[in-house]
Amino acid sequence: xxxxxxxxxxxxxxxxxxxxxxxxxxxxxxxxxxxxxxxxxxxxxxxxxxxxxxxxxxxxxxxxxxxxxxxxxxxxxxxxxxxxxxxxxxxxxxxxxxxxxxxxxxxxxxxxxxxxxxxxxxxxxxxxxxxxxxxxxxxxxxxxxxxxxxxxxxxxxxxxxxxxxxxxxxxxxxxxxxxxxxxxxxxxxxxxxxxxxxxxxxxxxxxxxxxxxxxxxxxxxxxxxxxxxxxxxxxxxxxxxxxxxxxxxxxxxxxxxxxxxxxxxxxxxxxxxxxxxxxxxxxxxxxxxxxxxxxxxxxxxxxxxxxxxxxxxxxxxxxxxxxxxxxxxxxxxxxxxxxxxxxxxxxxxxxxxxxxxxxxxxxxxxxxxxxxxxxxxxxxxxxxxxxxxxxxxxxxxxxxxxxxxxxxxxxxxxxxxxxxxxxxxxxxxxxxxxxxxxxxxxxxxxxxxxxxxxxxxxxxxxxxxxxxxxxxxxxxxxxxxxxxxxxxxxxxxxxxxxxxxxxxxxxxxxxxxxxxxxxxxxxxxxxxxxxxxxxxxxxxxxxxxxxxxxxxxxxxxxxxxxxxxxxxxxxxxxxxxxxxxxxxxxxxxxxxxxxxxxxxxxxxxxxxxxxxxxxxxxxxxxxxxxxxxxxxxxxxxxxxxxxxxxxxxxxxxxxxxxxxxxxxxx
Numbered sequence: 001x002x003x004x005x006x007x008x009x010x011x012x013x014x015x016x017x018x019x020x021x022x023x024x025x026x027x028x029x030x031x032x033x034x035x036x037x038x039x040x041x042x043x044x045x046x047x048x049x050x051x052x053x054x055x056x057x058x059x060x061x062x063x064x065x066x067x068x069x070x071x072x073x074x075x076x077x078x079x080x081x082x083x084x085x086x087x088x089x090x091x092x093x094x095x096x097x098x099x100x101x102x103x104x105x106x107x108x109x110x111x112x113x114x115x116x117x118x119x120x121x122x123x124x125x126x127x128x129x130x131x132x133x134x135x136x137x138x139x140x141x142x143x144x145x146x147x148x149x150x151x152x153x154x155x156x157x158x159x160x161x162x163x164x165x166x167x168x169x170x171x172x173x174x175x176x177x178x179x180x181x182x183x184x185x186x187x188x189x190x191x192x193x194x195x196x197x198x199x200x201x202x203x204x205x206x207x208x209x210x211x212x213x214x215x216x217x218x219x220x221x222x223x224x225x226x227x228x229x230x231x232x233x234x235x236x237x238x239x240x241x242x243x244x245x246x247x248x249x250x251x252x253x254x255x256x257x258x259x260x261x262x263x264x265x266x267x268x269x270x271x272x273x274x275x276x277x278x279x280x281x282x283x284x285x286x287x288x289x290x291x292x293x294x295x296x297x298x299x300x301x302x303x304x305x306x307x308x309x310x311x312x313x314x315x316x317x318x319x320x321x322x323x324x325x326x327x328x329x330x331x332x333x334x335x336x337x338x339x340x341x342x343x344x345x346x347x348x349x350x351x352x353x354x355x356x357x358x359x360x361x362x363x364x365x366x367x368x369x370x371x372x373x374x375x376x377x378x379x380x381x382x383x384x385x386x387x388x389x390x391x392x393x394x395x396x397x398x399x400x401x402x403x404x405x406x407x408x409x410x411x412x413x414x415x416x417x418x419x420x421x422x423x424x425x426x427x428x429x430x431x432x433x434x435x436x437x438x439x440x441x442x443x444x445x446x447x448x449x450x451x452x453x454x455x456x457x458x459x460x461x462x463x464x465x466x467x468x469x470x471x472x473x474x475x476x477x478x479x480x481x482x483x484x485x486x487x488x489x490x491x492x493x494x495x496x497x498x499x500x501x502x503x504x505x506x507x508x509x510x511x512x513x514x515x516x517x518x519x520x521x522x523x524x525x526x527x528x529x530x531x532x533x534x535x536x537x538x539x540x541x542x543x544x545x546x547x548x549x550x551x552x553x554x555x556x557x558x559x560x561x562x563x564x565x566x567x568x569x570x571x572x573x574x575x576x577x578x579x580x581x582x583x584x585x586x587x588x589x590x591x592x593x594x595x596x597x598x599x600x601x602x603x604x605x606x607x608x609x610x611x612x613x614x615x616x617x618x619x620x621x622x623x624x625x626x627x628x629x630x631x632x633x634x635x636x637x638x639x640x641x642x643x644x645x646x647x648x649x650x651x652x653x654x655x656x657x658x659x660x661x662x663x664x665x666x
Contacts (some may be wrong), residue, residue, distance in 0.1 A: 001378070002128060002577060004127075004570070006069060007127065008119070008122050009128055009129070010653075011118075011127065011131055011134075011135065012115055012118045012119065012122075012130075012489075013134060015118060015138055016111045016112065016115055016132070016135035017116060018135075018138045018139075018140075019111055019114055019137070019138035019453070020111055020513065021105045022138065022139065022144060022514055022515060022518050023110065023144060023147055023148045023149055023517050023518055024104075024107060024148075024149045025515050025518045025630035026518065026519040026633060027149045029524070030103075030150045031336060031524055031527070031528055031532065032099075032525070033099055033211060033529070033561065034125045034150075034524040034525065034532070034561070035102070035103065035150055035151065035152040035524070035525060036148065036150040036151050036152070036209065036523060036525060036552075037151050037152060037153055037525060038151045038525055038553050038556060038557065039152070039556075039570055039572050040102065040150075040151055040153050040557035041152065041525075041557050041560045041561075042155060042535045042556045042570065043064075043079050043082060043097075043102065043153065044082070044099070044102045044152055044285040044556075044560055045556055045559045045560050046079030046082075046565050047079045047080075047098055047099065047101075047102060048083075048560070050079055050080055050082075050083035050084075051083040051086065051087070051098055051428070052624060055538075056071050056076055056079065057071065058070075058071060058072060059071060060334060061565075062533060062559055062565045062566070062575070063555060063556075063559060063565065063566045063567070063568075063569055064528065064566075064568065064569070064571075064573055064574065064597075065547055065565055065566070065567050065601055065603075066568060066600075066601060066602045066659070067659070068537045069571065070074070070251075070574055072244070072245035072246065073245065073250065073251050073252055073253075073254050074246070074254075074370070074571075075196070075197050075198055075200060075244065075246060075254075076197075077194060077197040077200060078157050078198050079591065080153040081105075081157070082098065082102050082105060083098065083100055085101050085105070086098045086100075086101040087308045087663065089542065090361075092548045102151045102152050103149055104149050105118070105152075105156070106146070106147045106149065106151045106152070106153065106154075106156040106157075107147060107148065107156070108148050108156075109147075109156035109157045109159070109160040110143075110147035110156040110159065110160065112150045112160050113156070113159050113162075113163040113521070114134060114138065114158035116163055116164060116167055116473055117133060117134070117137070117163055117167065117459065118130045118133065118134045120170070120398075121133055121463075121466075123171075124174070124432055125429070125430055125470075128490070128491070128494060129466050129467070129471065132465070132466035132469060132494065132498055133462045133463060133466045135502070136352060136458075136461075136462040136465060136466070136498075136501075137458055137459065137462050139457050139502060139511040139514045140349055140461075140462070140510060141347065141348045141349070141350075141510060141513055141514060141517040142348035142349050142454050142455065142458050142513075143455065144460040144517050145160075145258050145348070145455070145517060146452075146455040146655075147455070148518055154198060154199065155455050155456075156607065157198060158195060158198055158199045158201075158202060158386065159320065159455065159456060159459075160193050160655065161195040161198060161202070161205075162193040162195060162202070162205035162456070163193050163459070164188075164207060164355070165188050165189070165191035165195060165206075165209065166188075166191045166203055166205060166209060166435060166439075168184045168185075168187040168188040168191060169184070169185075169188040169209050169212070169232070170212075170431060170432055170435060171184045171289075172184035172185045173216075173225075173431055174227065174231075174431075179649060180342070180465065181225075181228060182228070182231070184279055185231055185235075186226045186231065186235055187233050188209075188232060188235075189231070189232045189233075189234070189235020189236045189359065190235055190236070190424060192206060192209075192235070192236040193230075193235065193236035193239050193240060193243075194262050194286045196240045196247075197240065197244060197663065200253055200254060200257055202256070202445070203261045204263075204278050204442050204443065204456075205262035206264070206265065207264070207438075207442060208435060208439050208442060209223050209435075210264055210268055211263060211416070211434075212431055212434055212435050212438065212544040213229065213268060213414075214268065214300060214420070215274055215429070215431070215434050217229065217268070217271075217275075217296050217299055217300070218293060218296050218419075218421050219293070219299065219420050219423050220292075220293070220296075220422035220661035221289075221292045221293065222270055222276075222279070223273075223275065223276040223290075226272055226276060227267075229269060229272065229445065230269060232265075233265045233269055237261075237262050237266060238260060240261060240263060241258075247261065247262060252573065252574075253572075258563065260348065264307075267303055268303075271296075271299040271303060274299065275292065275295055275296055275299060278295060279292050279295070279570075283548070293421055294421075296421075297421045299624050300417065300640075301417070302647050304413075309578075314617060315408075316325045316480075317390075317482075317614075320587065329413065334454035336450065336451060337449075337451075337452060338450070338511065338554060339389065339390075339448060339449055339450075340447060340448075340454060341389075341390040342387065342388055342389075342390050342391060342450040344451060344454075345387050345415075345454075346509045347513070348454060348510075349454075349457075349458070349461060349510060350501070350508040350509055350510025350511075351501060351507055351508035351509075351510070352461055352462065352465050352501065352508065352510060353387060353461055354387075354461065355461075355464075355465040355466075355468055355469075355501070356440070356461030356462070356463075356464045356465045357366075357379075357383040357387065357461075357464075358464075358468060359463075359464030359465055359466075359467050359468035359471075360379060360382075360436075360437050360460070360464045361376050361379050361380060361465060362468060363433055363437070363467060363543060364376040364379065364419075364437070366471070367430070368419055368423065368432065370426075371419055371422050372415070373417055374414065374415035374419070374519070375412065375415030375416055375418070375419050377415075378408055378412040378414070378415045379412065379415075379441075381404065381407065381408040381411065382405070382408040382409070382412055382441070382444075382445075383444075384404075384408075385401060385404045385405040385408055385448075386405065386445065386447075387444075389401055389405075389448060392404070395503060403450065403547050405611055407557070409447065412441060416438075433467075434462045436459070437460075437464075439459060439460040439463075440457070440460035440461070440464065440486055443456040443457045443460065444457055444460075451463075454485075468568045469494050469497050469498065470494060472497070473489070473490055473493040473494050473497070474490070474492075476489070476493055477489040477490050477493065478653065479592065491532050500572045508550020519554075525557065526557060526561070529611065530638070530639070530640040531640075531641050532561075533632065534562075534607065534641040534643060535557065535558070535561040535562040536562075537560075537631050537643075538558070538562040538564060538605075538607075538631075539561070539562045539563045539564075540564075541631075542551040542562075542564055542605065544563055544565075546565065546566065546568065546603050546604045546605055547564065547565045547566070547601070547603050547604045547605070548562070548565070548566060548603070548604070548605045548606070548607055548643075549566070549567050549568075549598055549601065549603040549605070549606045549607070550607040550608075550609075551571055551580065551581075551609065551612055552568040552570055552572070552578045552581070553570055554566075554569075554570020554607070554609075555568055555571070556569050556570060558607075564605075567572075567581070567601040567603060568581055574661050576660060576661060576662050579659070580597065580658060580660075581597070583621050584596075584597035584658065585597060585598070585606070585614075585616070585619075586612060586613060586614045586615070586616065586647070587613075587614070587615050587616065587620070588616040589616075590653065591616075591617075591618050591624060591626060592625075594618070595646070595648060595649070596615060596652060596653065596654070596655045596658065597655075598646055599646075599648055599652055599653070599654050600654040600655050600658040600659055601654070601658070601659075603646055604645070604646055605630075605643055605644065605645055605646060606627065606643070606644045606646060607641065607642070607643050607644075608641070608642050608644075609641050609642075610640040610641070611638065621637045625645050625647065625649075626646060626649060626652075627644040627645075627646065628644060628645045628646075628647055629642065629643075629644055630643055630644065630645045631643040641655075644663065
């Protein structure tokens with residue numbers, strides 16, 4: 001036993017070292033104080049405020065002027081984590097700065113999540129399965145791009161919390177010791193609370209757990225563990241409601257956060273308790289008890305109908321305020337929210353996305369045979385309309401592809417419910433397979449319309465790839481068991497297959513691009529060019545009270561690197577303002593129009609880069625007494641980045657129409 005523990009410890013450590021080394025490649029190429037993504041500056045900015053003042057203000061008056069950013073409607077835990085990790089680390093290593101923590105936190109969080117997964121899979125499936133999953137996740141480019149040193153965003157933190165919440169929940173269901181079940185349940189609930197305080201999209205991880213609980217609900221004749229489920233719900237639902245105003249009176253992107261994070265677990269608790277009452281406490285209990293599963297199915301379908309009704313009623317607000325459902329012009333212009341093409345999947349996942357898809361479909365057939373036929377066929381349609389979306393759209397058009405995808409989702413839900421209702425007997429590790437099948441469905445479906453979510457897909461794809469490899473290993477080993485030792489076969493065949501997947505281009509070869517992808521991800525923002533020089537000049541020559549208007553993508557960079565206030569940024573707090581800025585500054589028809597807009601936002605300076613389109617004459621070199629060029633002082637008209645000082649004539653007044661916060665109208 002001790003030898004096995006040492007062996008798994010060495011193996012997991014080796015995988016984590018591999019993952020860590022890949023993700024820090026080229027870190028020295030990043031200029032001091034810079035990050036590789038614009039969003040990372042937002043959390044760096046929050047961490048700076050917390051580090052300086054001990055907490056965030058109720059309203060951030062350094063951006064989104066003149067009204068500022070309401071921080072009660074944001075989930076700010078990650079900023080606090082960065083600030084206080086730095087304070088703790090500085091006690092031991094005084095040279096560690098907040099920038100160092102912000103830069104390396106994505107790598108550390110990813111490695112913690114990967115280590116937890118490896119240990120969980122070792123405990124559940126053995127060392128070989130755990131090794132395959134670990135190596136795949138360490139090397140998949142899709143799992144690298146948003147977890148590299150210098151990235152600064154919270155994706156790895158959220159993935160880590162999602163892994164912790166789900167694996168501890170599964171550990172609770174697997175345990176046969178009451179005390180351990182209790183501790184694992186509390187750990188899962190606490191991880192859910194942390195995730196709920198970190199990201200508006202954490203409800204996806206909650207939904208995965210809830211579908212596992214629905215599976216248990218539909219496959220059981222009596223309520224097992226209802227008290228533990230109640231404890232799990234109480235561990236995060238009331239604390240989230242109390243801890244953040246976003247859960248009490250959500251607005252903007254937080255409009256539906258309570259409906260997604262707080263209501264579903266309570267509803268499931270209610271229908272589970274209702275069935276328990278109906279089959280045990282009512283006068284009709286004896287008659288209803290034989291139909292416990294049918295009763296559970298009816299209650300589940302009724303609540304799914306109510307949920308669909310809510311979505312249809314709130315469709316417009318979902319479309320305008322929830323990123324995965326957004327279809328406005330601004331959201332479509334953001335690269336990370338665009339749909340991935342087939343080549344994107346091949347580049348980021350090699351052959352693993354194909355093997356993982358085959359793995360999940362084959363797992364359904366292997367375990368549930370004809371009972372899982374509907375679910376398996378729907379998964380085939382689902383993967384075809386997702387991974388091969390660009391091919392289908394080019395052949396049949398986008399509307400047909402979306403229709404087929406919608407049909408696939410509907411059949412997947414039907415197949416899942418039918419399989420759970422009809423399922424007879426209990427399979428080994430059944431809930432683990434259900435968990436990662438649901439993980440696959442949720443995150444692949446979201447990635448279909450927004451490529452940034454591909455970072456969360458890797459876990460399920462690696463899981464089912466490992467399962468497929470070991471299934472094929474057992475199949476071939478059984479064919480030649482009389483010729484070669486089984487232990488040799490069951491070690492050599494997976495090693496050979498994994499090597500081909502990692503390094504052989506015709507079959508896969510994604511590991512060949514792991515380090516190049518990691519280095520490519522080191523492209524610092526803003527880098528060493530004109531934009532960085534402009535930030536340095538602004539910081540040295542303008543007061544901190546200056547308000548600089550610029551393209552939304554530069555908002556948090558101006559806060560952090562230039563030390564000035566801004567009016568819009570990549571937080572997309574008020575999308576309408578971003579559209580108004582573009583309309584009344586870049587494409588202003590008159591100088592007065594631009595000045596009124598800028599004065600309404602208390603702007604003192606304007607920054608424009610060569611990448612932006614601007615048709616306004618006063619931004620294209622025409623002399624103006626109001627827009628005074630101040631940087632650069634030489635060759636201003638040919639400069640890649642320009643800064644003007646705004647000198648408002650007396651007749652220019654603020655206009656309330658430029659402060660309207662209505663959502664962007666198509």
